[in-house]
Amino acid sequence: MSRFLPLAEAVESAIRDGDTVAMEGFTHLIPFAAGHEVIRQRRRHLTLIRMTPDLIYDQLIGMGCADKLVFSWVGNPGVGSLHRFRDAYEHGWPAPLAIEEHSHAAMANAYEAGAAGLPLAIFRGYLGVDLPKVNPNIKHVTCPFTGERLAAVPAIRPDVAVIHALKADRAGNVLIEGIVGVQKEAVLAARRSVVTVEEIVEDFGSRSANAVILPSWTVGAIACVPGGAHPSYAHGYYKRDNAYYKAWDAIARDRDTFLAWMKANVLEQGPEAFAVHSMRLRAAAE
Amino acid sequence: MSRFLPLAEAVESAIRDGDTVAMEGFTHLIPFAAGHEVIRQRRRHLTLIRMTPDLIYDQLIGMGCADKLVFSWVGNPGVGSLHRFRDAYEHGWPAPLAIEEHSHAAMANAYEAGAAGLPLAIFRGYLGVDLPKVNPNIKHVTCPFTGERLAAVPAIRPDVAVIHALKADRAGNVLIEGIVGVQKEAVLAARRSVVTVEEIVEDFGSRSANAVILPSWTVGAIACVPGGAHPSYAHGYYKRDNAYYKAWDAIARDRDTFLAWMKANVLEQGPEAFAVHSMRLRAAAE
Amino acid sequence: MDYSADEMMTVAAARALRNSDICFVGIGMPSAACNLARLTHAPDITLIYESGTIATKPDVLPLSIGDGELCDTALTTVSVPEMFRYWLQGGRFTIGFLGGAQIDRFANLNTTVVGPYQKPKTRLPGGGGAPEISSACGEIFIIMRQAPRSFVAKLDFVTSFGHGEGGDHRARMGIATKGPTKLITDLAVFEPDPGSKEMTVTAIHPGVTRERIAANTGWPVRYATQVDETPAPTAEELSVLRGLHARTARAHGDAA
């Protein structure tokens, strides 16, 4: 059964130093508010899993929360590099960062296998490429019917999944709509979960019979954080803050600029700051 | 690109003697109208695949269309045996019938693997049971990461998938809602497909961003057959005709009664008969 | 208040369910028991059918596992591959509730064939979801009427695995779940002996004798050191169950 908690308690209840954490959201619904809370709680030695690390992991890595990153595409989409990631990986600042690199297909299949309770995912992939030479977690299995050799990767089974969703109902069920990415799989694959939502409603009302819903008993802690996906977006609530993504490049290039920005915008702020951003974006859209 | 055709042409264009055919629909949306057309066209030597053969396959088998049945639960749900299936399997009337038997989990995974373009499905199943002793298509693979031994079955890749859906739009996209079963997987796994629909609409209009839709280019022939799932049901159109399912038991018990019923209700009828049934059910519901 | 043996069986089965259970519901008698529990002492129980309907609250019992009623009253409905991958294999069920055609003393079930598989005396429906339900759900409840031809010394075919040959057989098979923990019949309630895992009578329904149980069981029946009498169905349990069956009969056009 899911529990409604303030964000700080939700994160505290689920995430410990040394945990393997998957904060998912494919461009859409990236859980920035929860990520910032992890930074405020100064978690350390995390293994961070995410297909597209995005700004949220650049911030966590730059603040020294992570020992290792598992990913398939690491960048600021349409803008350039994640400078904090590169500084940590290439120069060990503020701490050395280990990486485990996959393709999108491998990670998507590995989340799917994790949700399905399997120990591995098999797929037709990594043909003729170099990644298997540098990632020992890429193996192969042979089909006993056709003899085809397929790629195999371990299922992703994080200690904690963190996602941002659109709505929870009073019973603690969670609704996602739009670009659903791998969020459902991440929560079903994880031992514990933290879900932030735009709003809590009495019930979901009329909806598709096949709506993407995580039932209460599959979810851990739920925190209502309007705007909690900013500068990512929430379908039907507010648009992606592309200007923020572009501005991040300059902020993250320099260590001191980054630290000052994080102090002012994360360490000295709380979840309520996100509502301000999303309201500004909604206003701008009108 | 899908093509709109009259039912007879749709079936003629896709299904040939000796084909492997999957007519799916999990209680909901069973493609009876298309199945009856296959009987009228006197197709022979078909391998019929279906998780729950239901009345539609009892009728096809009793009319001598099938050489083999691949299934995981064969019965008249809540009523009893499928007498035509048993007569064919146990006494070879009207023709001998070979079977390949699986569990639901195996077949659901095999359809999923077929849709995913994989040669096999792996799952945690068949533990301690006898089916692997009598079905040589149940093998095992060992996880290279954990050493766990998992069950493996070949992916289902039928020559033809036949389903009944709710709507098609003018562009030939197909919408399914409610209990979606394995219909989407069956169509994506098959080389060819026949889709009957309750209605053709200009466009689907406002819907869930994640609606279950088969795009036009994944579908073969589409035939508009209102009531085409009767005595199964179509979510939002008409209810399941449970009385028909119960009446079938007596009809199918006796070879002559069965043949007479098929002559009057299938051989001498056309697709338009289904609209009558569904309108009767809709009227009764009001 | 007068009641039938089937009503006693269904009521006893419903009582075994907890309000917090996540239950994979088989069609027929298991479905009746699960919905009786939901309509009496376990209003929040989560009922899931293999058709993909999650947290469904049917007002009438489905004739088939995929009746529209199940979808109309569900929290949401997923595809059948997802049901078997993310939900069943994913280990999200506390209880799997099954019926069967043949059972042995270790609660292995046969719903496949009577007689040899290749040339059966009677061809039964087959396993459906049962083989994987039996290994993936936290524990298994079984509801079956007792009769010599259904409670047999040896199964013609093992469709789903209970306690195998007993003892630690499940563990030796690498199965971590508990397997059958309750077998509810029209005569009694059986539970596995902690050591041997043989299904052992722990409660007898009112008015049922050990002789009658013996006469309807194909193996020498063992009894727990303490055997209780099953409390008779309450008036509420009976009225809710009968109301459910009456609504169901009307909905399925039996009245018509």
Added chain:
Amino acid sequence: MDYSADEMMTVAAARALRNSDICFVGIGMPSAACNLARLTHAPDITLIYESGTIATKPDVLPLSIGDGELCDTALTTVSVPEMFRYWLQGGRFTIGFLGGAQIDRFANLNTTVVGPYQKPKTRLPGGGGAPEISSACGEIFIIMRQAPRSFVAKLDFVTSFGHGEGGDHRARMGIATKGPTKLITDLAVFEPDPGSKEMTVTAIHPGVTRERIAANTGWPVRYATQVDETPAPTAEELSVLRGLHARTARAHGDAA
């Protein structure tokens, strides 16, 4: 009408697409080319992004692969595991349209690292969907600006497999798809030689010299026996492309 080399490249890339294509669209220049095709000669082309958005018709170019615009204008949106399993691995794409950081003469791509993998000179974003797009799509189109450091004799890392070492290397790898059939740059259009599969210039953009191509290619460039001049962008192509970029800039708040 005056135009830039990037505009010529995008227009030439768009022209390579057919109205009947089902295209897996990479972000950036491929996305611009695919949407230009959709807004000009290929109105019915099916564009799919790895975020799960199927048959999307964005009015502005996405900055990221999962912008809301893609979902709002899509026929439907599926999960990312489904996109990679049922749609990409399922073999439903006629074209995969990619960009890259480094390319070699057999159109193998590197978007992973410059320098050694363990201690890179420059760490690039990595493969994303490219490794499996390259093997699963019917054919691959690549759009890249030419420069000596991007068109290299030897890749530091093979992120996605083109024609490997050339000849029948794909077939020997058990890959049935065609691989890179067009490489569109700011200077020319390359296509694989039928035998060696080396990417060979088949068309040169107006005003571009072979010297300039040689100066921007890290291997001795081969030319087809017949080399055409790429028709210059039409007024319509340019106005549609510029309109698309203008709408995109406004939407992304660059104007602001």
